[in-house]
Structure formats: C-alpha cells, structure tokens
Amino acid sequence: VENLGEVSILKASSGFVSTNICLWLLNAVHQPGSHCVCLLLSRYKDLHVYQLEHPTQVIEWTSGKTVCVAGFTSSKNEILELRLPLKLFADENKGLCAERDFKVVHGGFTDAPVRCLRHIPGTRCVVTNDGLSSDLQVWDLGGDDSDVIRRTGSVDGSRGVSEGGSRIAARLSSQPQVLHGAESAGVRLTQLTSGQTVYTLETDSADPLSSLHFVSDAVFLAGCSNGKVYIADTRTSAAPQLSPPPPSSGESVLWWTDASAGPSCLDPSSCRIVRLSSCGQTVISDLRNPGGAVSRAQLDVQTRRCNADDVRVSWAPALDDCIAVSGFSGAVQIYSSSVWTTELQEAQPLFEHRGHAVSSQSDDGVPVFVTSHVWHPERPRTLLSAASDGSVHVWDWVDQSAAGC
Amino acid sequence: RSCILVSIGGKNIMLDCGMHMGYNDDRRFPDFSYITQNGRLTDFLDCVIISHFHLDHCGALPFMSEMVGYDGPIYMTHPTKAICPILLEDFRKITVDKKGETNFFTSQMIKDCMKKVVPLNLHQTVQVDDELEIKAYYAGHVLGAAMVHIKVGSESVVYTGDYNMTPDRHLGAAWIDKCRPDILISESTYATTIRDSKRCRERDFLKKVHESIERGGKVLIPVFALGRAQELCILLETFWERMNLKAPIYFSTGLTEKANHYYKLFITWTNQKIRKTFVQRNMFEFKHIKAFDRSYADNPGPMVVFATPGMLHAGQSLQIFKKWAGNEKNMVIMPGYCVQGTIGHKILNGQRKLEMEGRSTLDVKLQVEYMSFSAHADAKGIMQLIRMAEPRNMLLVHGEAVKMEFLKGKIEQEFSIDCYMPANGETVTVTTNPSVPVDISLNLLKREMALGGPLPDPKKPRTMHGTLIMKENSLKLVSSEQALKELGLNEHQLRFTCRVQLQDPHSDTDTLHRIYTHLKSVLKGYTIQHLPDGTVMVESIVIKVSSSTEDPNTKVLLLSWSYQKVNKEATSSKILQQGTDSSPNHYLRKCL
Numbered sequence: 001v002e003n004l005g006e007v008s009i010l011k012a013s014s015g016f017v018s019t020n021i022c023l024w025l026l027n028a029v030h031q032p033g034s035h036c037v038c039l040l041l042s043r044y045k046d047l048h049v050y051q052l053e054h055p056t057q058v059i060e061w062t063s064g065k066t067v068c069v070a071g072f073t074s075s076k077n078e079i080l081e082l083r084l085p086l087k088l089f090a091d092e093n094k095g096l097c098a099e100r101d102f103k104v105v106h107g108g109f110t111d112a113p114v115r116c117l118r119h120i121p122g123t124r125c126v127v128t129n130d131g132l133s134s135d136l137q138v139w140d141l142g143g144d145d146s147d148v149i150r151r152t153g154s155v156d157g158s159r160g161v162s163e164g165g166s167r168i169a170a171r172l173s174s175q176p177q178v179l180h181g182a183e184s185a186g187v188r189l190t191q192l193t194s195g196q197t198v199y200t201l202e203t204d205s206a207d208p209l210s211s212l213h214f215v216s217d218a219v220f221l222a223g224c225s226n227g228k229v230y231i232a233d234t235r236t237s238a239a240p241q242l243s244p245p246p247p248s249s250g251e252s253v254l255w256w257t258d259a260s261a262g263p264s265c266l267d268p269s270s271c272r273i274v275r276l277s278s279c280g281q282t283v284i285s286d287l288r289n290p291g292g293a294v295s296r297a298q299l300d301v302q303t304r305r306c307n308a309d310d311v312r313v314s315w316a317p318a319l320d321d322c323i324a325v326s327g328f329s330g331a332v333q334i335y336s337s338s339v340w341t342t343e344l345q346e347a348q349p350l351f352e353h354r355g356h357a358v359s360s361q362s363d364d365g366v367p368v369f370v371t372s373h374v375w376h377p378e379r380p381r382t383l384l385s386a387a388s389d390g391s392v393h394v395w396d397w398v399d400q401s402a403a404g405c
Numbered sequence: 406r407s408c409i410l411v412s413i414g415g416k417n418i419m420l421d422c423g424m425h426m427g428y429n430d431d432r433r434f435p436d437f438s439y440i441t442q443n444g445r446l447t448d449f450l451d452c453v454i455i456s457h458f459h460l461d462h463c464g465a466l467p468f469m470s471e472m473v474g475y476d477g478p479i480y481m482t483h484p485t486k487a488i489c490p491i492l493l494e495d496f497r498k499i500t501v502d503k504k505g506e507t508n509f510f511t512s513q514m515i516k517d518c519m520k521k522v523v524p525l526n527l528h529q530t531v532q533v534d535d536e537l538e539i540k541a542y543y544a545g546h547v548l549g550a551a552m553v554h555i556k557v558g559s560e561s562v563v564y565t566g567d568y569n570m571t572p573d574r575h576l577g578a579a580w581i582d583k584c585r586p587d588i589l590i591s592e593s594t595y596a597t598t599i600r601d602s603k604r605c606r607e608r609d610f611l612k613k614v615h616e617s618i619e620r621g622g623k624v625l626i627p628v629f630a631l632g633r634a635q636e637l638c639i640l641l642e643t644f645w646e647r648m649n650l651k652a653p654i655y656f657s658t659g660l661t662e663k664a665n666h667y668y669k670l671f672i673t674w675t676n677q678k679i680r681k682t683f684v685q686r687n688m689f690e691f692k693h694i695k696a697f698d699r700s701y702a703d704n705p706g707p708m709v710v711f712a713t714p715g716m717l718h719a720g721q722s723l724q725i726f727k728k729w730a731g732n733e734k735n736m737v738i739m740p741g742y743c744v745q746g747t748i749g750h751k752i753l754n755g756q757r758k759l760e761m762e763g764r765s766t767l768d769v770k771l772q773v774e775y776m777s778f779s780a781h782a783d784a785k786g787i788m789q790l791i792r793m794a795e796p797r798n799m800l801l802v803h804g805e806a807v808k809m810e811f812l813k814g815k816i817e818q819e820f821s822i823d824c825y826m827p828a829n830g831e832t833v834t835v836t837t838n839p840s841v842p843v844d845i846s847l848n849l850l851k852r853e854m855a856l857g858g859p860l861p862d863p864k865k866p867r868t869m870h871g872t873l874i875m876k877e878n879s880l881k882l883v884s885s886e887q888a889l890k891e892l893g894l895n896e897h898q899l900r901f902t903c904r905v906q907l908q909d910p911h912s913d914t915d916t917l918h919r920i921y922t923h924l925k926s927v928l929k930g931y932t933i934q935h936l937p938d939g940t941v942m943v944e945s946i947v948i949k950v951s952s953s954t955e956d957p958n959t960k961v962l963l964l965s966w967s968y969q970k971v972n973k974e975a976t977s978s979k980i981l982q983q984g985t986d987s988s989p990n991h992y993l994r995k996c997l
Binding site: 041047048049050051052053076078082085093095096097098099100101102103104105106107108109144145146147148149359 | 595597598599600601602604605606608609611612615753754755772773774775776777783784785788807808809810811812814815818
C-alpha cells in the first residue's frame with residue numbers, strides 16, 4: 001500500500017485484479033453536500049501537489065508567476081524562489097502545455113529559521129525575520145546571471161524585544177522601504193539603502209503584533225494578537241487610531257487580522273478589516289468605523305491544537321467578500337462574508353481544501369497542519385497552501401454554488 | 406543528446422550515444438572528433454554502454470558503430486536490447502521516408518549494430534577485460550533503464566542515465582548500494598524542478614477523458630506497446646469501475662500481443678506489485694477494456710482507444726486520427742514526446758491544418774492534449790541518490806551552469822564533496838586517492854616499532870626509511886640493507902664537509918675546548934661529546950680544529966656530517982655561528 005493509502009491491489013470476488021483510486025477523490029464523493037458523483041473531478045479547475053524537502057511557513061509572491069518559500073528549522077534552512085507551472089498560466093493553449101512542475105529559479109541558504117518573509121515590490125529584494133529577535137535580514141534574489149540568493153545586509157529592530165519576532169510589510173515606493181516590528185510600540189518604517197528610520201509608531205501600550213498591512217501608500221494597520229488594531233499614517237506624527245478588540249470570552253484568546261485591498265484601494269477608508277480569533281469568532285469592520293462591526297460569524301475551526309505562527313486569515317484580492325482561513329487544521333477554508341450579518345451566527349465554508357490532510361506524507365501519526373496560504377493577486381480562485389509535512393499545493397477551486405450541479 | 410566519454414585507469418568508455426532531437430543537420434549527432442579526427446573508433450574505445458532505449462540516449466548508436474565505425478562491445482540491458490532496434494527503425498523510417506534525409510543509417514546498419522550488443526543483467530559484474538568491470542543497477546524511468554557502475558582497479562564511476570526516485574505504477578524507483586564511486590555522473594535537466602505529484606497528473610488525464618466521454622466524444626491515445634500504456638489502462642479500468650461508466654475502451658490487438666510478449670520476457674523489470682499480480686495471467690484481461698477492431702472506429706457514440714504507433718506517424722493510430730480529427734467533441738491525448746516530422750509533433754506545436762498524402766489537407770478540430778507522464782529525478786531525487794551511493798565527487802551534465810549554482814552549493818554543503826558542471830565539449834579532471842596496497846617485511850616493521858613513539862595513523866603519518874620493490878604486480882617495502890643484499894650492491898655512505906674560518910689566537914686544543922663548552926651550553930638536548938681523538942661530536946656531526954698554515958691565529962673548523970641528517974645539523978651549525986667570536990666571516994655564513 002503506497003503513501004496516500006489508496007493504491008492497493010485487491011483481488012475482487014470475480015478473480016479480477018482491480019486498483020483503488022485516490023482516497024482523496026473518494027473523500028470528495030462522500031463529502032456532505034455532494035450528491036453528484038460528477039463533482040469528483042469538478043471541484044478543482046487546476047490542482048498541483050508538490051513535496052518540498054522541508055516545510056515552509058511562508059509563501060510570498062515575488063512576481064505574478066514566482067513565489068518564495070523558506071524553511072524554519074533551528075539550524076540550516078533554504079530560501080527558494082519557485083516559478084509556478086507554465087500549464088497554470090497557459091490559458092489558451094493549456095492542452096498543449098505539459099509543464100506541471102515547479103522550477104527552482106533561485107535558492108539560498110540561511111543559518112536561522114525564516115518565520116516571516118516579505119518581498120519589496122519593484123525590487124529583487126526580500127526581507128526576512130527569524131522569529132528569535134526583531135532584526136531583519138535583507139536578501140538579493142538574483143537575476144538571470146546567477147541562481148543564488150545572497151544576503152546583502154540587515155535592518156535593526158527595536159531593542160529589548162524578542163518574543164515572537166517581527167512582522168513585516170512593504171509597498172511599492174520610489175525608495176525601497178520596509179515596515180517592521182514585533183510590538184505596536186516601536187513599529188518603524190526603515191529605508192533599506194540608508195538604514196534610516198523614516199517613521200516610528202508610538203502607542204500607549206506595547207502590544208505584541210500578529211501582522212502589519214499597508215492599506216495605501218501611507219496608511220497602515222498594525223494588527224495585535226490581543227485583538228487591537230492600530231491605524232496610522234506615516235505622513236503625520238499624529239497618534240494612531242485605535243480599534244479596540246472585539247468582545248470575546250477568555251484572556252488567552254489570540255487574534256489575527258487582514259486588511260482588504262492594499263495599494264489598489266483608492267479610498268483607504270473604504271477598506272475593510274477582518275479579525276479572526278483562536279476560537280473561530282470572526283469580525284469584519286470598516287476603516288470608516290473601525291470600532292464597529294459590519295458583520296460577524298462563528299467559524300468551525302476545530303481547534304485541537306493551535307500554533308499561533310501557523311494561522312492565516314486573508315481577503316481574496318480578486319473576489320468580492322471572500323476570506324480564506326487556515327492554520328487550525330489540515331484544511332484551508334474559503335468563506336463568503338456577503339451573507340454574514342451583525343449577529344454572531346455559524347458560517348459554513350464555501351469551499352474546503354482538504355488535500356494536505358488527506359494526502360499527508362507524514363506517517364508518525366502527527367496530524368498535518370496548514371502553515372500558510374496565499375491568494376494569487378489576479379487569478380480570482382487560485383491559491384497556494386503549504387503544510388507542516390512539507391507539502392505545497394497550487395489549486396484553482398470551482399465555486400460549487402455557481403456550478404449548480 | 407547524451408554521449409559522455411570517460412577515461413579511467415587507462416580505459417576509455419563511451420556512455421550513451423544519443424541523437425539530439427531538435428536538430429536536422431549533423432549537429433544532431435555527437436561530435437566523435439573528440440575521440441579521433443579520422444578513422445574508426447574501435448582502437449580508442451574499450452566499450453560503449455547504453456543506459457536505455459530513449460532516442461536521446463541511443464539514437465546515434467547505429468551511426469557511430471556502422472558509419473563512423475566501431476567493432477567493440479556495446480553493453481545494454483536485455484529489455485533495452487529488445488526495444489532499441491524497434492525505436493531506431495521507426496525513427497529511421499520517419500527521418501528517411503517522411504523527411505527524405507540521406508545521411509542516415511539504414512535498416513541493415515541497425516541490425517549490424519545490434520549484433521555487437523552484449524546484454525547485461527542487473528547487479529551482475531561483467532568483466533569487459535581483465536582490468537575493466539561494469540555492473541548495471543535498476544534506474545526506474547522506463548523498462549530496462551539502468552544506471553552503470555564502472556570500475557578499473559580501485560577507481561570507479563557511476564553513470565545514472567535517466568532515473569527516478571519515486572516509484573511508478575508499473576516501474577520501481579532507482580536503487581544503488583553504497584558503492585562510493587569516485588564520481589557520480591547524473592543528468593541534471595530536471596535538477597532544478599520540483600515535480601508535480603503523479604496523482605495530479607492522473608487526475609488531469611481522467612478529467613480530460615471524462616469530459617470528452619460526457620459530451621459524446623471519442624478519445625484516441627497513441628502509445629508505444631510498452632510501459633506507459635499499461636499504466637493508463639489500469640487507471641482507466643479503475644475509474645470506469647468507480648464511476649460506473651459504460652463507454653467502451655479498446656486496446657488495439659497488435660499492441661496486446663507485442664506487449665504480452667515483452668512483459669513475459671521482462672517481468673523482473675516492472676514494479677513488484679505488477680509482477681506479483683500479473684505474472685500468472687494475461688495482463689489485458691480487463692473488465693472494461695476490449696480488443697479493438699478497425700471497424701469500431703466508425704461506431705457512433707463515445708469511446709476510448711489505445712493504438713500504436715505513439716507519434717501518429719503511421720499505422721492504426723494515424724488511421725483512427727484521420728477519421729476523428731474533424732470533430733471538435735473528440736480528443737487525442739499524447740502521453741509522450743514526438744519526434745520532428747511526425748503528425749504528433751505537428752499537432753503538439755499547435756498546427757491545425759495538416760498536409761496528408763495525395764495533397765489532401767486534414768483540418769484538426771479535435772482537442773489536442775499533451776500530457777507528460779515520464780519520470781525523471783528532480784532536485785530531491787538527486788540528493789537521495791547521492792545519499793545512497795556516497796560518491797566522492799559529483800558531476801552534473803546537461804544543465805546550464807548559471808542556473809545550477811544553488812544545487813552545486815547544496816551538494817557541496819550537505820555532502821562535503823566537489824560538484825562539477827561541465828558544458829558540452831568541456832573536459833573535467835578529477836583527482837582521486839586510490840589506495841595502493843604494499844607488503845612490508847617483518848624485519849623492517851619490527852625495527853620501526855622498536856623506535857618507539859606513538860603509533861602512526863592517517864592523521865599523523867610517520868616517516869620511515871625503506872626501499873620499495875615492484876615485482877610483477879606486487880609491491881614490497883624492505884629495509885635498505887635487505888634491498889642491497891637482494892640486488893648484490895655495496896652500500897656507500899655520503900658525508901658532507903664544510904670549512905669555517907675563525908680568528909682565534911688560542912691553541913687548537915683550547916679552541917676546540919671552548920667550542921665544546923659553548924655548544925654544551927646552548928645546544929641543550931643534543932648529545933655533545935668531546936672525544937679523546939681531538940674531535941667534538943654534536944650528534945653525528947664531527948668538528949675538528951686546525952690552524953691555518955699561513956696564520957696561526959686563523960683557525961679552520963672542519964664540520965662533517967652524513968647525508969641523512971642534513972636538517973638537524975644545519976640548525977646546530979647556525980647556533981655555532983652565533984656563539985663564536987663576532988668577527989664577521991662571510992665564508993662561515995655561506996657555509997651555513
């Protein structure tokens with residue numbers, strides 16, 4: 001019996017030899033709500049499954065066709081820039097393109113784990129943080145003349161902070177700059193070439209961060225693990241706006257945040273924030289009224305064990321009101337928030353990608369967890385997801401409600 | 406194209422002899438002028454080894470052996486020997502008949518070439534001559550593909566050909582023991598890729614077939630008799646069963662007979678599972694797959710047909726293609742590479758109008774799908790193979806050096822071995838550390854042991870004196886005396902002398918005594934003796950003092966030492982210089 005647990009040679013009663021097909025496909029057949037066997041193959045438009053040598057916690061776009069991934073073991077790790085399979089992008093002549101593999105276009109080595117990796121738009125530069133201190137490492141991905149990713153420098157983080165490492169954000173600007181910090185007090189915007197700090201966020205309390213996001217050229221959000229969200233403008237020295245944490249039960253509740261539409265959002269105040277808690281409570285707010293809630297939902301996150309580092313919540317960049325959630329289990333769930341109301345009600349996912357759990361390569365009984373996911377910036381339903389067993393999937397899901405099967 | 410020349414221990418071996426499928430002129434052949442500018446290759450090569458039947462590895466073999474000229478042995482596995490001539494003949498037909506080429510090998514040349522083939526079994530050492538031996542290992546990839554271990558004396562090379570490290574439905578994964586070759590030569594065309602899983606490729610295949618069948622279309626799958634065809638059949642059979650599909654699947658009979666024949670011959674080459682289940686039965690007794698009759702092609706409704714040949718260049722698959730090409734509901738799935746000049750190659754390049762015999766045109770309206778199922782080792786696979794074989798050096802061929810620096814660094818770091826990436830036409834020289842076994846005489850060994858001190862080890866070698874005698878193929882280390890005795894020679898001793906002039910008014914005896922006292926005080930740890938015969942000895946350097954005949958105040962020191970002790974004594978002499986009267990004496994300095 002092979003890895004996936006499904007290719008086995010059985011002797012049927014008639015004496016024939018038959019081979020069972022993928023359990024994963026079978027699972028899809030028995031999934032609640034799928035009453036039609038033809039859904040078997042129609043759940044995904046495209047599906048690619050890869051196995052990295054080591055798991056990654058980061059997936060970051062470095063162009064429309066390339067992503068960076070990196071290891072997070074305590075000793076030597078690799079940073080890889082992968083080009084997505086050509087078949088995925090060959091929209092017209094898809095049939096004639098047989099190319100289904102990732103191409104490792106650039107690779108490099110680092111001596112520390114990579115917990116956060118951000119690409120500086122408009123450059124061939126990425127910035128990483130090892131989760132052990134708040135300092136950042138700066139890398140040059142390389143061009144056509146070499147396939148080696150080299151360390152070119154570092155950026156100092158705030159002193160005296162160590163837990164959890166820094167979060168990083170970047171946006172397209174004339175001078176390569178990076179926004180970073182481990183806590184709300186001390187988030188700084190640093191110019192990469194000079195190392196100069198151009199802006200520092202000052203808050204009353206030093207709240208550990210779970211993420212940083214630019215919503216426009218100058219406005220950014222600092223999402224804190226305690227549920228607070230600070231909204232600041234790098235052009236002014238005025239105090240940031242504070243959106244208090246949504247009411248929740250329990251002190252040990254952690255929160256994750258995402259902001260919709262970055263640089264393409266013309267009016268920052270129409271941007272929305274989604275906050276997700278470790279018990280699955282989800283709140284959507286509008287930047288015009290950061291303290292209030294536009295809608296809420298209770299998601300079934302099946303928390304058995306939750307690694308704060310793994311959880312991701314993200315807005316779909318090219319689909320209205322769609323949110324992806326991962327990190328609580330071996331699945332990535334897609335929700336449509338358009339049907340949510342201000343009342344806290346249970347929400348069902350629009351789609352669930354359970355490939356990582358079902359096709360898990362690990363055989364020591366440890367459940368597989370999704371460590372990261374990203375949406376493709378333009379293709380509406382294309383995502384990449386990575387899991388703790390080293391798997392990386394690229395999938396283009398079909399909206400079953402629209403398919404009408 | 407793959408064609409690698411290896412010189413090892415004085416032997417020359419050619420690894421693979423492939424054709425470059427992208428060129429139409431002489432560039433498609435390997436450049437044999439690297440071996441010799443003119444004339445036959447027989448005298449320059451000890452053997453030729455072919456890894457598997459793909460044309461980019463064996464396509465130029467008949468050209469090399471019959472048109473350039475080579476009469477020595479050509480080694481390949483049994484399945485390769487059986488399948489090679491078929492593919493070569495097909496290839497020849499396409500190139501000569503379809504494309505009208507002239508500088509190409511003939512059918513007779515293929516036959517003559519194959520007569521020179523010596524078949525190999527897995528894991529069996531074959532003596533090519535009394536110094537060169539080779540052994541084949543399982544490579545996966547295609548039926549009969551092998552990795553080859555080549556050994557001359559204590560030096561060895563492993564060539565992988567094409568291989569894969571993940572098992573297939575019908576083939577196992579490559580395997581090799583910890584043979585620790587000096588060089589491991591591996592293809593690196595796919596070294597910088599990470600392969601999409603087999604499941605996803607299969608899913609795509611099933612999805613396409615299913616979509617066609619659902620809309621009432623017919624699916625043609627042109628295949629070569631062996632290998633991939635069986636895999637796809639198993640897949641479809643299972644899928645049909647699971648989905649309870651009714652559309653017929655056919656497999657053309659010519660295919661069945663050939664395939665059965667080959668499978669019976671080469672059952673040991675397939676996946677263990679297939680072997681266990683199919684060894685006793687006809688492997689085409691599927692519930693849903695039936696034998697094809699050419700009249701079925703005109704039947705209405707959906708169906709799937711597997712037919713030969715694989716590149717749509719002739720025969721049944723081409724006939725069916727012509728019938729079905731005009732309907733957009735139909736589909737053709739090409740599961741592999743197609744040679745230039747074939748219909749398969751044209752449609753895979755997007756051609757939608759084809760010129761057929763008799764000036765007629767064929768409109769290609771059916772859906773064309775290119776699916777690659779062939780298994781190659783990716784970056785992870787290469788690392789796995791290195792872990793298995795533990796080579797001392799790594800050589801990657803067929804990659805672009807600029808795009809492989811990272812992999813080179815990875816290999817060098819993880820395994821602490823050198824990694825080379827030569828371009829076509831480049832030569833790489835790898836230094837090896839062959840171990841040379843030498844017998845040592847008991848007397849010599851006892852004498853060295855008696856000298857005491859720590860036992861020598863690889864990190865702390867100890868110098869010893871002896872004589873190396875080479876008799877026939879054996880090497881013996883004996884003491885110098887024993888060697889001289891055996892040779893019947895007398896021993897001679899060389900002694901060096903050096904004269905140093907000093908200004909010293911004292912008597913000869915007094916000067917000598919002063920020297921003795923001084924040396925005793927500065928050269929602690931050395932044996933210094935003042936002998937009654939009027940000499941001072943520092944270890945084995947003899948020092949004598951005499952007065953110059955012209956001037957009694959000028960003393961001449963005579964230093965004398967034997968050949969072996971040069972270094973030590975040079976130190977002593979230096980100190981001697983420093984200790985005596987300071988009058989500058991360049992003679993002294995020159996001596997020292």
